[in-house]
Amino acid sequence: MFPRALWRVVAFLVVHSAIAASAGTADHSKFDVLKGPFTTAEDVTEACSTCHTEAAGEVKKTIHWTWDGTNSFTGQRLGKPRIMNSFCGSPISNEPRCTSCHAGYGWTDLRKTPEENGATVDCLACHDGSGTYKKTATDAGHPLYSPRVIGGVTVEPPDLAKAAMSVGPSQRENCGACHFNGGGGDGVKHGDLDSSLTDPPRDLDVHMAVDGANMTCSTCHTFNAHIPSGSRYMTTAVDPHGLDLPHDDKNRATCESCHGAAPHAEAKINDHTDRVACQSCHIPEFARGGVATKTLWDWSTAGRKDADGKPVYIKDEHGHLIYSAEKGDFAYGENVRPTYLWYNGTIEQTAITDKLDDKIKDDVLTLNRISGGPADGKSRIWPFKEMKGKQPYDPELNTLVVNHVFGKDDSAFWTNFDYPKAIAFGMNYAGLPWSGKIGFIETRMYWPITHMVAPKEKAVPCSDCHTRDVDGRLAGLGGFYMPGRDGSRLLDALGYLALFGALFGVVIHGALRIVLRGGHRP
Amino acid sequence: MSHKRDVMIYSRYERFWHWSQAFLIFTLFFTGLAIHGTHHLVPFGLAVKIHTNAALALIALWVFTTFWNFTTGQWRQYLFKKGVFKVIRFYAWGILFGEPHPYKKSLQRKQNALQSLAYMTFMTLIGPALWSTGIAYLLYNSWSHYAWSTTGLWIVALLHTAAAFAMGAFVVIHVYMTTTGKTPLHYVRTMITGYDSIELSEVEEAYIEETKSAEMR
The missing domain is CATH 1.20.5 (Single alpha-helices involved in coiled-coils or other helix-helix interfaces)
Structure with a gap:
């Protein structure tokens, strides 16, 4: 076994070699081809490709581009065009809005692959170092090319040449532009990813804080030929490989990759690591950075208008939208204690085409079923954000439905507030059968929590789980003996x-x- | 003629054994109840730390004491003796009315029949039940990969709990019994100083004085 001191040295070297590598030997502001001017962002990609001849080809093999992947644990075909979540539902028929987070330009029709749709790779989304490049929310991945009034404010287009000359390794802001804003806004979806991680205090994220390890996302989420490591679709729930050395398996997105399997000084604490994920103790709460995460989204109440026929919007005392005519009722949480479940890395998602029969229990549809248990030898207790929802579905065919929300047409829900019209449009566009009936079903979705790792002194105290208190963190998790709780x-x-x-x-x-x-x- | 003399009946090691064992058992019982969830006077993590270290210390003490018991021949003190029921009758009834104790303490027989039986139970049943399940629990991770480990842990934990309650009841009665001497504190004093007043025959007295085989005053 490695002595602890040696582990520290290895971890230090791995982290600092990654940081040192970011210095590079090329100053991109000195390349004539990057000085522009550029008419479109696609021209920037072309300029990048004059040197990085294989880069775009690599990107086209990654999930950031394809939005298509097969879960090797379940065989299920995944990706945003197929899988339903408890936020916006499906991106199909809402493309120019949803594909604003595609690592490309011009994917306007999710029924086709990006290539079939004539889309091109976006280098700047991930490599802009100027902080000025921004994919606008509604243009299928393009930035603005001319000033536009958005929400009453005139927004200037980014200076593409400035962005092109600033390129470098991905920074937190690059990843965060999409991943902090999943679900349509800051912190909405994940709970452990929001803009507070751009410059987090040490208490919020011991790894990313400047006075902590000062890491970026890609320090752990290592990329190999542009393929990212670390996945919520196929989680490494236990990493028996342990410590990663340079030129090793290049999957550094687990805690064990740097910390090994027995990182604590005390043996009894190390005895937990086979059954309890690191995250369960070291992320005491999520949404700790002052950004609230959405915990409930009830689509069934959407569409309300006031006496003047104007759509209703209500904010709470914190300025959070708690009712929107476009989207329904919301609830939020900050400093949320996670839900704990046995998890072996396998999640079964719900596809748009799936029959819901066996997935509904007590009138609640679990959109993603977490596998694992105390006895399978492959599971650990993991923290999750439990998202509550109420979503439109087809009560006759027993499937979820595509809700066409975005677009300048007479059916989009966010402009017309008419469910039958919006869903008819969505299902027709997607080419899916629909009985014509609309019901609303309560849903749950479980998002594994793995970011916002607190310093060790802020870890969950033993007695939060080892207690008979009905409010204990693991009070609901049966099937095994735990001292302090059981007897x-x-x-x-x-x-x-x-x-x-x-x-x-x-x-x-x-x-x-x-x-x-x-x-x-x- | 026989005389009552103050003779050292509990050697320095026996007293060290007794009092360190007492201290460790109280510590273990107190922290054990905290781990069990009975009280919250010590935080769980600290209770586990103290409990584990006290258990290891007690096991070390017991290993050494077992060695001591066999090398000194003192183990014979714990063998079964006749007259258990007489002693039980005395504590249940006779003591209330000032009857004399049916048992005479001697150098060779420090314990009455009930004491021997109780300590024997302590050493061969309660003690081993505690340390065997405790060690199995401490080493849980070396057997947690077996399919039966989930059930196994339940069994280990429940046996440990059961044995701990038995130990608790034993200690309550044991402590009370110390008050049944000449004065309520007589036995406690004996266990501190090591000396008790024992009836010696003239021959015994002379032998001890001559050979200094035991300390006498």
């Missing part, structure tokens, strides 16, 4: 009876001795 009521009753029986007996005996003056042994 036998019968045994306890007998035990206390014996204990207090003995106590009572000697008190009586002693009293009798005194009363009867029996005295002591002569």
